[in-house]
Amino acid sequence: MQNTQVILARRPVGVPQPEHFDITRTPVPDPAEGEVLIRITHWSVDPAQRGWANNVPNYSPPVALGDPMRAFAVGDVLASRHAGYAEGDVVEGLFGWQTHACLSGDAIARKVTETDLPRSYALGILGLNGTTAYFGLRETCAARAGDTVVVSTAAGAVGSAVGQIARLMGCRTVGIAGGPEKTALCTQAFGYDAAIDYKAQDVGAALADACPDGVDCYFDNTCGPISDAVMGHLAQGARITICGTAAITEWDPIPSGPRVHRQLLVARARMQGFLIFDYRDRLAEARAALADWLRAGQITTREHILKGPEAAPGAISMLYRGENTGKLLIAV
Amino acid sequence: MQNTQVILARRPVGVPQPEHFDITRTPVPDPAEGEVLIRITHWSVDPAQRGWANNVPNYSPPVALGDPMRAFAVGDVLASRHAGYAEGDVVEGLFGWQTHACLSGDAIARKVTETDLPRSYALGILGLNGTTAYFGLRETCAARAGDTVVVSTAAGAVGSAVGQIARLMGCRTVGIAGGPEKTALCTQAFGYDAAIDYKAQDVGAALADACPDGVDCYFDNTCGPISDAVMGHLAQGARITICGTAAITEWDPIPSGPRVHRQLLVARARMQGFLIFDYRDRLAEARAALADWLRAGQITTREHILKGPEAAPGAISMLYRGENTGKLLIAV
Incomplete structure (x- = not known):
């Protein structure tokens, strides 16, 4: 099983462009004790990724060259050796632009429980945005x-x-x-x-x-x-x-x-x-309110979903040019 | 009895300079019912006067040309036809750069009660500053x-x-x-x-x-x-x-x-x-704390006192040049 990754290959100055990324493949490892293997289905594209890719003072350290681009993502648990997660769970976290993530269960942001709503909402209206x-x-x-x-x-x-x-x-x-x-x-x-x-x-x-x-x-x-x-x-x-x-x-x-x-x-x-x-301890409060408003039709959201890993390198610059017509995502 | 006033005679752009003011004399009126006549002893010089003198959006309307320059001041009540004040009271307020103020007692900011401390403190450490x-x-x-x-x-x-x-x-x-x-x-x-x-x-x-x-x-x-x-x-x-x-x-x-x-x-x-x-309803709280600290020697203050009305026209620009060595005042 191969893991397709969109790695930060060259350091941008300003908005990351397609030439700053390479698409590579590596074998998917087996999860060790405490780890979870995730098949990722959706990658998020966020303005914050510009700051993560640049080597300037920010609220997070920059992404290392050669690493998958840091990104929020959602996917299905394929295998779990962590008590908090089981095969079939839908999970969300900072999994990066890759098709598979094998990481400590403790690094998963959360199990997506709003299964009556599209799972991609976990990256937008029920996520960071x-x-x-x-x-x-x-x-x-x-x-x-x-x-x-x-x-x-x-x-x-x-x-x-x-x-x-x-x-x-x-x-x-x-x-x-x-x-x-x-x-x-x-x-x-x-x-x-x-x-x-x-x-x-x-x-x-x-x-x-x-x-x-x-x-x-x-x-x-x-x-x-x-x-x-x-x-x-x-x-x-x-x-x-x-x-x-x-x-x-x-x-x-x-x-x-x-x-x-x-x-x-x-x-x-x-x-x-x-x-x-700074509000990580209170996210559930916001998600519950937002999910209720969505279910009641009191708020709406728009998504702009690109297809496949090859769409990722140009996605951040697309976002900064304002060409998306809703929350920008990549389905992989 | 003559009232010596430092009036805003010409509209400055930027920091008011000596040429923007004239010194004039007018008779002191008798207080009408509800009014108080004050012999002013100290004028304050404050950065805010720059904004008051200019004709630009600010948190107070500009001083009208021909009016005494707006200023905080302290003085003695000479005569009172207002129930809240009596002859001999020391009072503080926005009395302007003039030696005598005859105004509604309701326009007086307060009676100065810290009579064990220099009255000029009412314009500085116990006042605005x-x-x-x-x-x-x-x-x-x-x-x-x-x-x-x-x-x-x-x-x-x-x-x-x-x-x-x-x-x-x-x-x-x-x-x-x-x-x-x-x-x-x-x-x-x-x-x-x-x-x-x-x-x-x-x-x-x-x-x-x-x-x-x-x-x-x-x-x-x-x-x-x-x-x-x-x-x-x-x-x-x-x-x-x-x-x-x-x-x-x-x-x-x-x-x-x-x-x-x-x-x-x-x-x-x-x-x-x-x-x-915005804190006008809570000034007493601050004054009480500051006065106690002054009496206990826990804080100190410096004053730079100019003498006479003729010092006023150049005082604001002196403040903006940073030439004063303490709270800038004019004793009149």
Whole structure:
């Protein structure tokens, strides 16, 4: 049995491109005591992979050259020598871009129990994306009913969940996305009260129209000019969650932009970095709420599923170009 | 009886200079029913006056041309037709740069009750400066025992209070100030564990030495290159209070600087604007604590007192040039 791996072969600077990866095959080992052998079925493609592939300070060490690209994945247990898992279990974790993972059962993130929902949801709306939206909005943004909540990459895997959860919480929601298709998704599929097309509109002027009382919460997935525009419309006591910086392709050296200090001071606003790993002990709470909303049809999610390992090397750059139309996954 | 006023005669752009003010005299009116006539003895000089004098969005409306410059002041009640005040009371409030104020008793901030301490303290360590330090450090920075607390303008009226309160709370304190006299004040008068001279040292390298475990709290009075350097040394979960932006002389248009988003994200740090007016209902708590610490000799304060109304027009620019050696006041 062969394990097909997409390995990080060359170190990128900035967004990983196809040439930074090689596809290789190695034999699948037998699980040792305490280990579990998994046949992976879905690989996740996430903005965080850009940081993992680069050799720059980050919240995780960089992926070593020659290793399978670090990635969230879901699969079936083929064989288990760990008491917590049995053959046939569906499991999720940081298994990497490979078709088979043989690893300590302790390294598995969890057994996927929402078997009435598509298992790929474990990588998106019930995984990193949905739980990030849930805690980033409720905790870091501290959203409350009546707040005006602005979301960048509003039709994306995280942003679409933020907008829908905020709506369920009684907030007014304004999505910022690129192009008419994505803004149409915002208002038609994800229930935003208003959507702004940053490619076609003056974002500042559009925000003034859409947020006459200012922005109470900004869930920031982009940084860059979109976020600069939002800073000019903060309500008193605004809360900003810095969740991602998709609009900035290179942080070394740190790029310049308008200083935020005075706007934070005048509005007594708060800007805070968010990382879902800090909520690892509370993920079940978010997943349970999200699964219930999905089952009740109160929220929806979109997936964009590529086919086969050969789709992986170009997938991260595709994500950064904004070409995906839903949570980006690879079925293998 | 004549009222000598320092009026805002011309609208500054940036830091107000002597030519923006005129000194005029008008008769002192008699207090009407509900009013109090005050003979002012001390005028405060504060960084916030720069914002009040300029015609730009701020947390207070700009001072109208021809009006006395807005300023905190302290004085004696000469006559009162308000039940809350009597002749001989010492009172403090936003009385402006004038020798006499005749205003509604309801507009007086408070009766100064710490009569065993110099009345001028009501404008500094027991006023805007000390209470700003107290709440900005304890609430917005959420300082805890064991934290490493970095303070910019560390020998200034706010900064020196921040450093001393933090030390009393069990924090390690690092002050950043300009020049050997101010850094000597930091360690010798205000008890900082370390002081960095931003005019003579590489602030980033000095921070690496002084804060080997990173910066847990940064009380930011400057913005600009000093703050940019601190951003490179944030500990996980760092909290930054944006209290002032003394290093930036002009905010229209907003100047550029290194984008802070990635550093906030990687450290899951928080940056928050602070304005003491939001704590108006809790000022007594801070004043009581500060007065007790002063009486017990646990904290100290320095004042730099100019003499006479003619010192006022140049005082704000003197403050922004950093030429004062303590809380800047004018005795009139």
